[in-house]
Amino acid sequence: MAWNEPGGGGNQHDPWSGGGRRGGGNGGGGGNRGGNQGPPDLDEALKKFQDKLNGMLGGRGGKGGGGKGGKGGSGKPRNTLALPGLLLVIALAIWGASGFYLVDQAERGVVLRFGKFQDVVTPGLHWNPPLIDDVRMVNVTRVRSLTQSQAMLTRDENIVEVEISAQYQVNNPRDFVLNVRNPQLSIENALDSALRHVVGGTDMIEILTSGREILGSSVASRLQSYLDSYGTGIRLQTINIESTSAPAPVIDAFDDVIRAREDRQRTINEGMAYANAIIPAAQGQAQRLVEQGQGYRESVVAEAQGQANRFNALLVQYRNAPEIMRERLYLDAIAEVFGETPKVLIDVSDETPLMYLPLDQRPGGTRSGDGEGDSARGESGELDPRVLERLRTTSSAQGGGSNSGIRREGR
Helix, strand or coil, X not given: CCCXXXXXXXXXXXXXXXXXXXXXXXXXXXXXCXXXXXXXXXXXXXXXXXXXXXXXCCCCCCCCCCCCCCCCCCCCCCCCCHHHHXXXXXXHHHHHHCCEEEECCXXXXXXXXXXXXXXXXXXXXXXXXXXXXXXXXEECCCCEEEXXXXXXXXXXXXXXXXXXXXEEEECCHHHHHHCCCCHHHHHHHHHHHHHHHHHHCCCHHHHHCCCHHHHHHHHXXXXXXXXXXXXXXXXXXXXXXXXXXXCHHHHHHHHHHHHHHHHHHHHHHHHHHHHHHHHHHHHHHHHHHHHHHHHHHHHHHHHHHHHHHHHHHHHHHHHHCHHHHHHHHHHHHHHHHHXXXXXXXXXXXXXXXXXXXXXXXXXCCCECCCHHHHHXXXXXXXXXXXXXXXXXXXXHHHHCCCCEEEEEECC
């Protein structure tokens, strides 16, 4: 039977008690409860918390246990400002906690207080009053890009299609946020304006061939000046001319023109290379001839001056001793003439022996005579006896029996 079953009498045992017994004696006044208490009742704990909260808010207490229909004593008077104050404190805590924010390393924060510029915050943890300050984050390290392709009119009234790309960064976060409502649209319009201005002042052939680099630099400088005058806070990184082409109906003709210009330039370069190789060689040869002529002139002049000086010196000596100088000059001239001719002088006499002087031999053992002269000499180097006999006969016939004479015999 359960411990709290009806009809249990006085033997009802509380399972959390120490086994005390509730009995009725003398009219069943009251029983004795054991010393151990059970766990707290959840309903009772919730009721106590509600009573404390009502007490704080000025609510009434619970009903008393008096006579039938009687009411217990009333609680403290209700405080009407307690609940709004508590809610206000909670709201302020939430509002203050929502004012903390973190700025990334690549960003800058532009702080606006009631729509007016207040400050530019750097990376880190910051706090600003919510609903009062507005913080706008701007990435200042990211490189943004923009590409446009337009058909434009050139200075020589031709149409070209130009595709251009621009890379830029945010240089001034304040100007980027406040001065321009739509920075992307602003830079697109500025790029289109700068490109049309530069293309409109350039011939078509320059845009299609060698003028693309100049076109890009001109567009970059003009576009940067536009952005600075607008106060966009944008700094250009690079401007690239992606492609330039003629309109589709005439693109084949322009390709032929470009190829012809390239062939012309290649031919010019080849001719210049040949000229650079030939001209220095011709100039060197001409300089060599000039120097050779100058050397020959100097040698001839020097030789003439030497001969003139020699003649003047001989003239002085000739005036001092004319006979001696005349004979000396004659002998020098005869020696010079006979030294260069292949002739032999023989003194023929019947009483004296014939002496052969090998005057036709040159230094080094070589002979200037021909084969006939060699056959007229014997192995010992002397003339053949038949030659001597013929010479004697000739001498006798011409000299009338004279004993001596001088003749020249050519070989």
